Amino acid sequence: MRGMFQRRDRDRHRGGAGRGPDGAVGTGSGSGGGTRDGLAIRTGIRWKLSAAIALVGALVAVALSLVVHNAARVSMLDNSRELADERIQLAQRMYGPGRQPPFGAKVDDPAIPAELLAKVAEGRRATYVSDSPNGAPDIWAAVPLRDGRVLSWHETFTDRNADVMKDLDQALIIGSITVVFGGSALGVLIGGQLSRRLRKAASAANQVAKGETEVRVRDAIGGVVRDETDDLARAVDAMADALQQRIEAERRVTADIAHELRTPVTGLLTAAELLPPGRPTELVRDRAQAMRTLVEDVLEVARLDGASERAELQDILLGEFVSRRVAAKDADADVRVVHESEVTTDPRRLERVLFNLLANASRHGKPPIEVTVEGRVIRVRDHGPGFPEALLAEGPSRFRTGSTDRAGHGHGLGLTIAAGQARVLGARLTFRNVRPAGAPDDVPAEGAVAVLWLPEHAPTNTGSFPMLPQD
Numbered sequence: 076m077r078g079m080f081q082r083r084d085r086d087r088h089r090g091g092a093g094r095g096p097d098g099a100v101g102t103g104s105g106s107g108g109g110t111r112d113g114l115a116i117r118t119g120i121r122w123k124l125s126a127a128i129a130l131v132g133a134l135v136a137v138a139l140s141l142v143v144h145n146a147a148r149v150s151m152l153d154n155s156r157e158l159a160d161e162r163i164q165l166a167q168r169m170y171g172p173g174r175q176p177p178f179g180a181k182v183d184d185p186a187i188p189a190e191l192l193a194k195v196a197e198g199r200r201a202t203y204v205s206d207s208p209n210g211a212p213d214i215w216a217a218v219p220l221r222d223g224r225v226l227s228w229h230e231t232f233t234d235r236n237a238d239v240m241k242d243l244d245q246a247l248i249i250g251s252i253t254v255v256f257g258g259s260a261l262g263v264l265i266g267g268q269l270s271r272r273l274r275k276a277a278s279a280a281n282q283v284a285k286g287e288t289e290v291r292v293r294d295a296i297g298g299v300v301r302d303e304t305d306d307l308a309r310a311v312d313a314m315a316d317a318l319q320q321r322i323e324a325e326r327r328v329t330a331d332i333a334h335e336l337r338t339p340v341t342g343l344l345t346a347a348e349l350l351p352p353g354r355p356t357e358l359v360r361d362r363a364q365a366m367r368t369l370v371e372d373v374l375e376v377a378r379l380d381g382a383s384e385r386a387e388l389q390d391i392l393l394g395e396f397v398s399r400r401v402a403a404k405d406a407d408a409d410v411r412v413v414h415e416s417e418v419t420t421d422p423r424r425l426e427r428v429l430f431n432l433l434a435n436a437s438r439h440g441k442p443p444i445e446v447t448v449e450g451r452v453i454r455v456r457d458h459g460p461g462f463p464e465a466l467l468a469e470g471p472s473r474f475r476t477g478s479t480d481r482a483g484h485g486h487g488l489g490l491t492i493a494a495g496q497a498r499v500l501g502a503r504l505t506f507r508n509v510r511p512a513g514a515p516d517d518v519p520a521e522g523a524v525a526v527l528w529l530p531e532h533a534p535t536n537t538g539s540f541p542m543l544p545q546d
Contacts, residue, residue, distance in 0.1 A: 121270045125262030132258035136251035147243055152212060155230075156202040159216035163200065163228045167218050170226060180228040187217060187227050195219050272296045272304045276311070283315045322380075332373075340367045372488040379495030386421035386499050393418050393529070394448045400426050401446050405433050413449040418529050424496045425529075428504070429453065431493040432525045440523055451529040461508035461520025470494065470506075493525075503528040 166180040176182060194201040200218040217227040279295035292308040292315075343363045350356040378384055394412035401410050432455040436444045440457025447454040471490035490506075497504040504527050508520035 119266075119270060120273065121263055121266030124266035124269070125259045128258040128262035129255050132254045133251065136254045140247040140251055143247060144240075144244060148240060151240070152204055152214075155212075155214045156204065156216070159214045159228055159230065160200070160202050163216035163218050163226065166228060167220075167226055170220075176226060178228060179230075180226055182220070182226055183224050184227045184229070186229070187225065188215060191215050191217050191227075192225065195225050269304065276304065276308050279308075280311055280315075283311075288315070288319050327377075336366075336370045340370055369488075372492060375492055376488060376495065379492065379499070384495075384499045386424055386501075388419050389422055390417055390419050391422055392416075393451065393453070396422065396425070397429065397446060397448050397453060400429055401433065404430055405437060405444065407442060408433060408444040408446055410446045411448070413447060415448075416450045418451055419532075420500055420502075420529060424500055428493045428496045428500075428502075428527060429455075431489040432527070435489050435493075435525070436523070451531065453527040453529070454524055455527075456509070456522055456524045458522040461523045462506050466490070467506055467508065490525075497527060501530040 162178050163180065166177050169177045170180070188203055188205050191201060191203040194203075195217045196219075198219055201216075203215040203217075205213045205215065211231050213229060213231055215227060215229050217225050220226055275296045276292050279290050279292040282290040283292070292311045293305065296304060296308050340363065344360070344367060347356065347360045347363050350359065392415060394415040398410045398412065401408050433444065433446075436455055436457035436459075440459030443458065445454075445456045447456075471494050494504050504525065507524050507526075509522040509524055510518055510520055
């Protein structure tokens with residue numbers, strides 16, 4: 076705070092406030108400060124932005140409040156000191172021998188601060204501000220008399236000035252709180268708009284990741300604002316288009332290769348039939364048949380990836396259908412119909428899914444194989460080592476057979492085809508392992524369960540169409 080002395084010489088010239096030549100300074104008081112409560116910042120752009128704006132607003136409001144408070148206090152003290160200086164000059168002119176000092180002034184007042192006496196001893200008129208025990212500043216003014224005594228005047232900071240400072244502090248506090256809350260509201264508004272755009276973008280990106288290639292992130296966020304969110308949406312759309320084009324190109328290449336292999340593989344099988352009987356002939360036929368099966372599976376996967384497959388819907392009794400198909404495929408499998416239900420589905424594709432699940436359980440699991448039909452749900456369980464963790468986490472993947480304990484053979488296309496055919500049927504295919512109740516994950520599985528959930532209504536959203544019953 077600026078120095079509290081103001082010296083006056085005999086010719087009424089006003090000295091500046093500050094430190095005297097002898098290094099003596101007046102004492103003054105100034106107060107102010109602010110507290111900053113800890114902010115509980117929630118995860119999310121809206122609350123982080125709101126907290127940041129509120130914090131900056133609070134800091135600015137506190138700083139400005141301190142400046143305004145101190146400036147107002149110094150101004151009032153300067154005015155009080157000028158008034159005290161004018162009064163002590165008037166009292167000096169009116170005071171004479173045999174007269175009492177006017178305006179409550181005193182001669183050789185013992186309460187005069189030592190710093191003020193030191194200035195007056197130099198033959199100067201001066202004012203001084205000191206702190207009183209009650210916290211209100213004391214205003215002093217003194218002037219040396221011709222007889223060597225000191226005429227002084229003293230008053231406490233007036234109640235009116237104190238009330239003005241109190242009202243000013245209240246106004247500053249209210250203004251600071253208003254700034255903080257206004258900044259918070261502004262942060263919530265701006266952050267909320269940005270957060271909504273980002274959530275819409277994330278939702279649209281998830282739809283694209285699930286295979287809905289017609290979804291556009293830029294269209295999903297909407298609005299006329301062109302900001303970084305809009306740039307991000309355009310970049311995601313461009314990336315999705317590039318990935319889709321690459322996937323489509325790979326699918327076409329795979330389908331073309333598989334299609335071109337069909338003719339030579341068929342010729343190879345035909346030629347194998349002409350070989351003389353024997354063990355070598357059996358090996359050639361077996362490998363040629365395996366190659367043909369692989370080529371057909373690859374073509375089927377390519378068709379399913381192309382999203383051009385459509386189901387031919389018919390009404391069937393699910394329990395009866397599954398019982399007959401399982402008996403024809405694997406007589407050792409146990410079929411149990413808990414609850415019969417009539418469903419609308421494609422029997423050929425449902426049979427394909429069921430046979431692939433049975434083949435996977437027979438190849439990689441252990442007997443007994445149990446098939447349960449309950450309403451629209453089909454469960455196929457074996458008692459082998461369980462599905463690989465990668466399959467449980469990410470779903471079936473072509474040409475990835477997982478761990479050697481369960482999927483060391485094959486090409487990983489059986490479950491991929493089953494999942495693709497289920498998608499055409501509008502069904503949901505899930506996989507899980509069976510463990511004892513309460514057992515940790517490191518305990519070996521007691522079997523694997525594949526569950527096919529058929530839809531309650533016909534899957535018309537997949538482009539499928541009903542087939543008229545044959546007479």
